[in-house]
Amino acid sequence: MAEGPFEPHRDGKPGRVVSERGKVGPVHKVHEGLVAADAGLAGDRVVTSGSVARVLVAAAARALRGTDCADLGHPGPASRFPGAPDPVRRAAVTRAAGRVALTPAQVADVDAERVASWFVDQYPRRSYPGVVIGSPHGAAVHLAVALGVPWLPVGFEMTVHWAQGAVDRPGAALDHGAALVARLLGGNDDLHVRQVHCPASRGALAGATIMLAARWRTLPAAYRRFLGDRLAPGAPVLLLRDARTWPVVEVGQGHSFQVGSPASGLDPVDFHPDSHALRQVLRSAGGDAARWEPPQVSSPSGYAEHGVESGFELSARDWAGRHERILHRVLFPRPEGLSAVVADLYRRWLRMAGKTGDRLVVECGRLLDPWQVVRAGLVPYWCENATRRSVEGVEWWLAGSEPYSSVDVLPEPPGVRSPALAGLPQWLAVAGFGRRRRALDRTSARGYPVASVPTRRATEVLRAQPYDLPAPPALTVAEALAVFRDGGTHQGLLVS
Template sequence: MQDWLVTGGPPEPERVMAPDSTSRVLLAATSRALRGRDCADLAYLPLLTRFRGAPEPVRRAAVARAGTRAALAPPQVAEVDVEAVARWIVDHYPRRDYPGVVIGSPHGAAVHLATALGVPWLPAGFEISVQWPGGAVDDPARALAHGSRVAPGLLAANPAAIAVRQVHDPAGRGVLAGATLTLFVRWSRLPDAYRGFLRDRLAPATPVLLLRDARTWPVLDAGGGHTFQVGAPGSGLDAAELRCHSDLFDRVLRSVGGDGARWDPPAASCPDAYAEHGIDPGLETSLRDWLAGAGRPLHRVLFTRPDALSAATADVYRLWLRAAGKSGDRAVVECGRQLDPWQVVRAGLVPYWCENATRRSVAGAELWLAGSSAFSSVDVLPDPPGMASPVLAGLPQWRAAASFGRRRGAVDRLAARGYPTSAVPTRHATEVLRNQPYDLPAPQRLRIVDALTGLRDSGTQQGLLIC
């Protein structure tokens, strides 16, 4: 019997880019918005939210099997063509001239900015899920060993084009962390497909906006362009809690079927490396050099807290709406894959995006709402992660965010009904936002110079760096 599933032949790009990844849903949402479409056809259910109602041990086993079926077999990883993936990404967008482009880290605010600007969003990398036969959520050392057998083939097949960051995160991926490996593939030079897009689809002298997640995390350099990371900044835990067996992490590990007594992560060699959603320095250098030769300006936005970019983008939207004669008085708090940038613009809403459903992420939304001029209504769209965990926001915290609505505050009922394990696809956010009153016509396209001014005015004090 084989240890993994092999389908034969190089994997197609749509199978390479992990369907559960944030980048994938953000790419789908942006490309639809630029076509004047909403996300009503995005019916994918994240793996962790499936098999609801089964006894927990049975559900964990079923989710692990589903994750294995969806992941690439280890031999297929060495056949991945990252240029083919870049072409597949670019082909999501209509073939026409654009007034710019947003490139960078996955973040819902990047999608909302791109939609307001009328430009594409191109990710600085993508995520691959790889089968891990006999894996365990509480054995990061064995995850590294398996990754060290898989990653070199991917790097050798795409020489000098990528760097690979392996992440073992039981808090964020639950039982899937014991059934599959997660590889974040980051371009270390500008892909040819991106070069062609910049050359052929941008109007002359139009700018490029680079959004860079500058969060840091302890990392082990496994050599040859392969690095290894235990946990992640968005997990709701600090790096020290994963290494010192904190009570909170032990409870998280038990909630996904692990045992803290077996947890022994490899020591990090780089205590302050950029985390998994960071941009490889080689890509930024390559992009800067190409743009200088083409006479196009580059603007960079760096953030060390995702809530800072969410807050500043929401403030930019409010100013943009009011400049168009609209009230800018209704807010929507989105989360994870629960977003629809086209419906947000159609309804004239001010969008704030939470990275996930952790307490820390929702607290960022509460702080922004508390510090903003009051909104007449606040709609909240939680994204149930598919597992119970002590790091997650409870429904009372989501309701507290909604309570900032002066006349109306609402937490989506369907998401709340089975929270945090219920299954809610992206199209559900579309259905909710379609019920918002129309506020048409949509404002004239936001100019990049105005977006940068707004981000600088609102975000500098929150830690955004615009240069």
């Protein structure tokens, strides 16, 4: 029988989960005890603090240990200047980013294999009835927790100093990033690096740091060891792929570049020099649209930064075949589709266990806590971010769903201003779908959209929900796939 998703501290070593709460020292410092001599940078130094994949692994690992996310995250500098003029706030955010970003010299010390090991080492050492691997998505983590299995990302994000950077010079960003990527790939030829220059989602940070989204081209050795040692005999592998596309500049072997991002809530045309939306974005970030000259696009429809490399999928299939496992693949063209299907799955799962399944929590970005969700018997719907597009997705889903008695909403302030963002009235409209309880977290709303809220805020809110234990027995992958095939078609999901 599959283990339940919550067996607190079963391995007796709860302290081994790496905390996101510790302060980061000077950029040249490597955390003592985390890395051997001359072995490169430790994983927690390489992966961008606060990046979605990092937060999701930490949240999933804690849930499988039977703990919540109370120690995750700390308020950024924007939380201390919510009412300050934009130049003051931008300067504070830029200084804070400079303290944690990698230096150009450190890029050569990045070892992607160490990063993979750091991810898998956060999970309890026990046998699992399966594993979920794929693009970073909060609903994928909720799915993994309901299955009682780990979630592993197919890549990770890094930010690197750009001393003479400018938010309105994407061509200069590409030139600077090319040298960094060449240095990175010199020691990590198993990576493809997508450089993303997006002032709409990163604000002033796009002019102070270079963002590199590294994706493994094959299943890393640490993942192969983890699957071989920790998966029960016959346990399946579930691969979830973000199928969104975006115009791409192919720079060279292993390096590609994109201006903007689907996560910005804007469309590729909005990053054209004549775009009114771009002028608004750059003005807010301290830039000038007159200097905006994006590089020539090589491919109008490549997979966006959170896609899965085809070689990675082939490698995972090869591993599964050689070890007599089944690999199932789920492609989702929109994050909202996967969120809706997993929410429907949770409702059915809770009701099969005799619970109401009528209490919904709408999470956003890094504001989530899978353990508290199951502890309270809640249905989770995850919004990728605070854009109108994401919020409209949950509104449409709620409009077509059986009503919920209560709806709690946790809007994560993005820390930037953009014409694509949802206003607080739209978030309040989501909460208004609750028949008896309609709650919008006031702390998250205070200073929205330019403040910042730590992940542990979600834990604080969800801890106030009444207990609804015991947790339902863990789902099987077969049960989850049956729901995906039944309800995912109209959401555009492709299950194979």
